[in-house]
Amino acid sequence: MKPPPSNSEVSDIARKAGLKKIATRHLTYNRNEFTMFLEREA
Amino acid sequence: MGHDQTLMHTCETAKEKHAVTGASWLIRISEIFAGHESEIIVGLGAQALRKLGRDFHLIRIKQPEAIRHSPLARYLRWNMPVHHSWPCNPRETDGFIEKAAQALLRKFGESKAQTLICGPIDPGSPKRYDRTLASNLRGRALQLFPSEWSAIKNAEQQNPKKPSLFCLVGKEGLYAGLQSPAECDGFFPGGTKFIPQNSPDTISRAGAKIAEALHHLQLTRRPPPGGARWLEIGASPGGMTTELLAREYEVIAVDRAPLDARLKHRKGLMQFVADAADFMPPPGLTFDAMLCDMNGDARDAMRQLARLSKNLRQGGLVIFTLKLPGISSIDETTTLELRSK
Ligand SMILES: C[S@@+](CC[C@H](N)C(=O)[O-])C[C@H]1O[C@@H](n2cnc3c(N)ncnc32)[C@H](O)[C@@H]1O
Numbered sequence: 001m002k003p004p005p006s007n008s009e010v011s012d013i014a015r016k017a018g019l020k021k022i023a024t025r026h027l028t029y030n031r032n033e034f035t036m037f038l039e040r041e042a
Numbered sequence: 043m044g045h046d047q048t049l050m051h052t053c054e055t056a057k058e059k060h061a062v063t064g065a066s067w068l069i070r071i072s073e074i075f076a077g078h079e080s081e082i083i084v085g086l087g088a089q090a091l092r093k094l095g096r097d098f099h100l101i102r103i104k105q106p107e108a109i110r111h112s113p114l115a116r117y118l119r120w121n122m123p124v125h126h127s128w129p130c131n132p133r134e135t136d137g138f139i140e141k142a143a144q145a146l147l148r149k150f151g152e153s154k155a156q157t158l159i160c161g162p163i164d165p166g167s168p169k170r171y172d173r174t175l176a177s178n179l180r181g182r183a184l185q186l187f188p189s190e191w192s193a194i195k196n197a198e199q200q201n202p203k204k205p206s207l208f209c210l211v212g213k214e215g216l217y218a219g220l221q222s223p224a225e226c227d228g229f230f231p232g233g234t235k236f237i238p239q240n241s242p243d244t245i246s247r248a249g250a251k252i253a254e255a256l257h258h259l260q261l262t263r264r265p266p267p268g269g270a271r272w273l274e275i276g277a278s279p280g281g282m283t284t285e286l287l288a289r290e291y292e293v294i295a296v297d298r299a300p301l302d303a304r305l306k307h308r309k310g311l312m313q314f315v316a317d318a319a320d321f322m323p324p325p326g327l328t329f330d331a332m333l334c335d336m337n338g339d340a341r342d343a344m345r346q347l348a349r350l351s352k353n354l355r356q357g358g359l360v361i362f363t364l365k366l367p368g369i370s371s372i373d374e375t376t377t378l379e380l381r382s383k
């Protein structure tokens with residue numbers, strides 16, 4: 001079994017694709033998960 | 043010193059008095075992180091003073107910027123500097139609303155706040171008194187404050203970048219602070235916008251997540267305009283799709299499983315029943331925004347988003363639910379992230 005992902009690994013994949021993280025939040029309707037907001041770099 | 047000022051501090055505990063120097067702050071840590079609160083508070087370089095209600099914590103913090111800039115910020119649902127507090131039991135305090143409103147006026151009447159927004163420390167309280175206390179206090183206080191403060195009828199009308207006077211009340215007393223909704227990380231005191239999830243036509247409870255995400259997004263940027271085209275992967279059964287369509291967005295929905303039959307023939311929706319890894323966008327098709335709520339390994343999900351983002355326009359928005367196998371991963375996610383900086 002693969003080890004569980006870390007936030008930074010997921011963020012790295014996004015960053016390499018030119019997706020910039022705006023915020024990572026645990027919102028009211030999130031359970032075992034965070035909501036990540038990203039933006040495609042200009 | 044006025045009457046209320048004296049009252050305000052009579053209940054401070056010895057612990058609060060002897061706390062490290064620093065600013066007094068109220069933070070909210072979702073109940074799902076219960077058991078990790080001290081780790082989070084210490085990690086922010088703060089000291090816990092008192093727990094309020096189910097998930098608010100009064101802390102003393104030397105560097106309040108950590109609340110926004112630390113990787114631990116993601117465990118905080120909301121935050122506010124405490125510029126005024128009156129620890130007391132409102133129910134047992136004669137004329138609480140009037141005294142509280144007058145004290146707010148004395149302290150903040152001349153401030154540049156855009157409005158006053160009050161909320162309960164315990165929104166789940168079954169007691170009518172607790173549930174109506176916040177709105178009764180706002181009602182009375184706004185009669186006293188300059189009339190411009192009353193122009194904002196609904197929390198979402200606030201300018202996210204301008205300070206508001208936020209006030210939380212409950213059986214633990216009253217806590218108020220001036221800060222912009224963007225810095226607090228929410229338009230509502232405590233951050234929660236109530237979103238109904240149980241109506242009979244709700245396709246899945248996931249709809250509330252995108253509704254809340256789009257609400258929260260307004261703190262930092264404008265959501266995509268109506269008519270914008272979204273690529274949604276991991277869309278079935280379609281709770282989020284429904285929310286996007288309701289905002290007049292166009293949706294290209296991809297999932298191994300089909301969408302709920304109620305979404306069939308919905309205007310603006312194109313459905314692909316496929317594994318995300320096999321999905322190739324129709325040639326020349328670009329997206330204004332992307333959404334991913336796929337379960338499974340979050341790295342695989344992000345790899346698919348990364349691949350498909352070639353068709354996302356520059357500046358386009360991505361909303362991604364980062365699924366964690368267990369909340370025990372707090373330390374791991376945080377330390378790894380700190381190390382990778
Ligand atoms: C939590 S559910 C999504 C709920 C949905 N967002 C809603 O609002 O109703 C996760 C979905 O991801 C889909 N999924 C997981 N891995 C996938 C993959 N590799 N390709 C396509 N869909 C996938 C599953 O079929 C499942 O429908």
